[in-house]
Amino acid sequence: MTLRERIARENITLRSLPWGFLAVAVASTISIAMPAWREALLYNRTGIEAGEAWRLWTGNFVHFGWLHFVADTGLWLIIGWFVERAHPTAARVSIPLCALAVTGAVYFFDPEMIRYAGLSGMNVGFLVFLALTGWQKSWKDWFWPAILGIHVLELILESTWGHGAIEFDTPGIRVATIAHIGGIVFGVALWIWINALRKRAQITSAKA
Numbered sequence: 001m002t003l004r005e006r007i008a009r010e011n012i013t014l015r016s017l018p019w020g021f022l023a024v025a026v027a028s029t030i031s032i033a034m035p036a037w038r039e040a041l042l043y044n045r046t047g048i049e050a051g052e053a054w055r056l057w058t059g060n061f062v063h064f065g066w067l068h069f070v071a072d073t074g075l076w077l078i079i080g081w082f083v084e085r086a087h088p089t090a091a092r093v094s095i096p097l098c099a100l101a102v103t104g105a106v107y108f109f110d111p112e113m114i115r116y117a118g119l120s121g122m123n124v125g126f127l128v129f130l131a132l133t134g135w136q137k138s139w140k141d142w143f144w145p146a147i148l149g150i151h152v153l154e155l156i157l158e159s160t161w162g163h164g165a166i167e168f169d170t171p172g173i174r175v176a177t178i179a180h181i182g183g184i185v186f187g188v189a190l191w192i193w194i195n196a197l198r199k200r201a202q203i204t205s206a207k208a
Contacts (some may be wrong), residue, residue, distance in 0.1 A: 020092035021080025025073050028061040028119065032069040038062050043103050043116035056103040057096060062117045072119035079126045086133070090194055091126075098125045098186050105182025113176060121179035124151065128187025133194070151180075 031037055043059025044052070063069040084091040102121030106113055128148065135144035 016085055016088075018077075018080040018084035018088075018091070020088075020095050021076060021084050024061055024095060024119070025077055025080075027058075028063065028069065028073045028076075031058075031062045032066065038117070043106065045107065045111070045114045048107065056107070057099045059103055059117055060099045060119055060122055063119075064117055068118055072123060075123050075127075076119045079123060079130060083126050083130050087194065090190070094186075094190055095122075098122050098183065098190075101125065101186035101189075102179045102182045105178050105185070106176055109182075110176065110178045113174075113178075116176050116179060118176075121176065121183040123183070124180045125183030125186040125190070127151070128184050129190045129194075132187065132191040136191075136195075 031041060041055065041058040041062045043055050048055050063072060080091070099122060102125065103116065105121075106116050128151075131144040131147050135141060135148075
């Protein structure tokens with residue numbers, strides 16, 4: 001099958017591309033290419049308490065090194081391809097909400113974490129949403145529960161040993177497990193919201 005035939009089969013158009021996720025990936029790429037910007041953009045508790053509220057959002061798309069960037073942004077684009085094409089409006093609206101859920105969890109539940117950066121918490125949020133929507137199509141499908149189970153195991157290991165597979169370029173940086181938990185809560189909330197909207201639409205359609 002040629003590339004043109006595959007594009008036609010998947011009904012890929014400019015409008016169907018995951019523009020919301022792509023915009024975040026572009027911002028992430030610019031920030032890693034301009035390391036001098038990192039300190040002004042990353043989640044910094046001291047800065048936030050001084051009124052620099054933008055860090056609650058921008059902290060998600062800056063990274064502690066190229067390995068951190070490649071791992072996070074690569075997974076972000078893969079997840080975004082499936083999530084935003086299936087739920088374009090909901091995905092684009094919820095991206096800033098997901099960012100705030102992640103850094104909000106860090107701010108309120110891990111006050112000792114002064115600096116945080118990366119898309120991993122947001123990746124978890126949309127991955128959980130994607131897994132729940134996939135599992136919902138067939139509750140007997142083992143694939144999505146396995147994905148969720150693997151991530152739960154990863155969280156347990158991270159909270160036990162305090163590090164992950166990625167080496168950061170800044171000393172003293174640790175994996176923010178609470179950020180991932182914030183992402184999980186967001187993913188579940190988004191799934192519930194989408195289902196509530198769908199059910200409401202079905203009820204309205206039945207009454208019409």
